Amino acid sequence: MRLLLLLVFVALAMPGRAATPVADSLRQRLASAPPDTTRVQLLLGLCNESEMSSAAERLRYGRAGLALARHLGHERGELACLAALAGVALQQQDYLTASRYYQEVARRAERQPWAARQAVQAWVGLGRVAAQQEQFAQADRFFRQAQAGMRRYAATPSEIAMGQNNLAMLYAGWMRAGGAVPDSVPRLQEHYARAGLRLYQKQASKNGLATLYNIMGVVHESAGRLDSALYCHQQALRLHQRAGNAYGEAQSWLSVGSVYGKQGRWAQAAPFLQTGLAQARRLQAPGIIVQGYESWADYLAATGRGLEAFQLARLQQHLLDSLQTSEQREALARLQVQFDTERQRNRVRALSQQARQQRQYLLLTTAVLGVTVLGLLVAGVLGWRLRRSRALLARQNEELTTTRAEQDRLYALVAHDLRSPVVAFSGLADLMTRYIERQDTARLAGLGGRVRQAAQSLRALLDNLLGWALSQRGELVPVIERVGVEKLLAEVAGLYQSAAEAAGVQLQLSPGAAGYARADENMLRTIVRNLVSNALQATPAGGSITLGATAEQDAVEIRVTDTGPGISPERIPQLLSGEVGPRSAEAPASTGLGLRLSVLFTRVLGGRLALQSAPGQGTTAVLTLQAATPAPVADAAHAPSATTGALIPTTGAGAVPTA
Template structure:
């Protein structure tokens, strides 16, 4: 048994930076070569896996070609149960790295055809991506973009996040080569986000590097330099010289544009050395051109001329009419073969469909009578069921409405019987006292009686207002008409309403509200909220205490606080403040009744105005109700943004 199988299982095919494919890691490739050379009892399958993994991880083009060929040969000779076509893809990559583009694209089309026959969609998409990349190197931009989109469509269908991100990265690079850096950034940044989401460090490095190339094209040199250096730092740890080569050449171009020729020359030489060492023909072409321009700018004309000659040589080896014609012929042959295969498949499907149609016609003729009767019966039954279902829904709806109305009526009767009786009885008693004091001409007592009349009338008016508002809201008919409402006039109105009540209990009632606070709210329901909070605060505050209404803007909202120095609320009572229960009554410091319906309206109407209620209290010290409601300007801005988005 081979003791290294775990090394092989960790490797998988992906498409990454436009200049590489697979998880390139030269250190890993070297380690696997050591394993291959030191193990003598390897099975044929182990050898295939090692050949394939070395080809996949290697950065050197010759090494990739050698071990891809070995993997393909041993798979065919030993008839191994493996998909050796993936090794075929790496063979094409090796030839592409060497600048043998016609050979590379021929191999990629061959692999694509075999993947299609095997039904391996993911591998087919990978082959399309490599075809696109090879076309890019020949400046066939439209063909390249076409095959990248074909690959992305399949990867998205397969829900392969890493390959979608990798091919998006390639597509962005293609747009860059097509002189469309703005269009290039969109798929590149999407790819970086996807790589970071799955924690794929090498993919993040390529996305950073490619975005650096695009920022350089947009003449954002500082941003480009930072992105490229960040990418190189990651790739150096992974020994990925292929990508590092291009990024070094691009950094040289940035320093060249700044006329920092010494630094530009250093980076260009590093890129040229890596390209020469690994036989990267495309980069040898680019680096020699860059070195020629830098030497010329530095007045070193002999060196500039030598590198210019090298550039022309590398360029001509990559681009020539015969190579372009052969690649076009290969693409045409492949597409014609695909169309012929589609025609043959459609012909077979047509014959099968004709046979199936004949069988279906016979079956339909034999069963038509039975089907007709069944359809007729089912239609009648369905109509009856639909009618019954509608009637049932209508009855359920009416029952629920009646139950809600009955519940509301019971609540109202209970409230009226318990709470309206008190103020009315007070008026009866006060009436008798008035008659008595008039007969005795006791004017002092009559003056005191007037305070009781004010208190009873205020209590009765508040109760009736709350009952009306609550009953309407329970039926869902309370009018909600949000508008721009200035808070200061409302608080002034509240102070006017409760001025007499506060004076009677010797309570200091005041407000501190900025004049510029404008809310987006329904003014009627907001007035009800403030009236109930102020009424409760006065009701549960002893003589000599204070009640204060304050407000302040907090971001997109306003915080309105009603603070009293009253008797406070226990922790248990705080937990159930928003629950309306007719049995839960409290009494004010002067014997006033507390029904709880006012607080119910506070919570309901605040929610209706898209706000919230918070309560803090300490027994014996006081209570603060904090109402948070949206400011008018913020609400209007949010509404405009929603309209733009829609």
């Protein structure tokens, strides 16, 4: 269901089912065609034929047509083959290859007045790729650029309706994804959906109407109006069948079955799900197969076949990860940055060339008219503007380089810190499967604590990531107040008490921990929580962690001491500076984003964070903050008492809010 609306883009892009004799006729004509532009058109037709035996065969014909067009210098055929290859790659969810082809079409078509239609096709394809990656603002820019391109030539009503349909689907997906959605999006979605519906009804376009019914079905389904959603998906299925759109038909089979399942009518859902999944496999459409696996897993779980559902869900997640890996997303982001940078450079070159032409014209006018002073003045103004443009571009490139470097460092930190809980969940899932197969309920029941521990670790990492994102966006505003250090330490210790017991580590509060600090309570809690988490991961079983605090006249020191392996002195400055470097064997398991966020929060609070450690002697993290005024008597009466050298009992604290 999560992929349904975005998969509509792919189904809409595919042509209807063509009869098998058409493909056979193209092959027969190709066998006798000479190596000229006619052969290029035949190869292009076979690449666009959606009912070929496999996508690999279509790609083979498209690449052969592209090679022949380049050999002949046939630029129109070359652009058409590039667009066709991009469409096949988009259908197979190979977004990186599709983006490369579409970007090449866009670059070359912009330079040719006759290629306006190919440029529009490229912008539409890039918009669909961006929508698949949930880059909705970027997709909106591409689709609107395509609409502007349509106005430069006599676009057909079908093309105009397609553009309106693209925007309607984009805005529907934007609303479903949640997050920060512009206020105009719901109104625009309804406007473009109605406009596309009117045009498709006038043309009797079954593909267009089917796609709009799919959109309305998704919207009704998300609003809980299942009967309306079922009607819309059934209408879409009927229209896709009439139009011969195999991809849209497979998607609609699965959508109807999914709605039946949500209504609890699994007996009626099963044949629809089986038919849709079989057709998606026959078409080799990974994105639709992922949707089919998800719906069929729900059916298996609802009919009491939980183990089969679990195995299918793992298969579905594996296929989804193969389609949407972080490497692919990063490669797409790099490709998009390169494309935007190249387009900016082309604009600068065009402006430079235009400026040179204007300067020559002014010099010629000056020589003819004899107004030398006026000509030099105009040339100087143009030169100043050009230098300012170049300086502005240089600053933008420098900012872009800095942003990319910071992004790469953040990726490295997040990838390292998220690896441990993800690996833990994977191991626990394997253990759970093994115990279920052996019917070992005793060991299976004991996995609950370990799952909770891994979930708490993952939640802490996500809280750190959210705090880091807020700080980078400038939305982090501290609220300074008087914070009781003893109470906060007891709360954090209680939060990690169960994890410490599970790891065989003694977590205790040092006697005499007292004082009040001037700080933002949420930020301070996040700092202490990260220090305790790092200490807990670094301390072996049988070790201990001690939380303490001392108050002086102007400052409060909070100490987190562990008996772990310690850190080499030369590594401490690197950790506190936030650099991403190779991790030594004695370093804690996670000293990345959490420690970096702690250093940032400490700087915001006007404090100081230091690490005192040596190999084999444990580590002490010392947080120094400005002291607040002493607590009033009413507050002192309610302050928690220190426990001398004893384990702190669990306080039942919930999730710690992140600043």
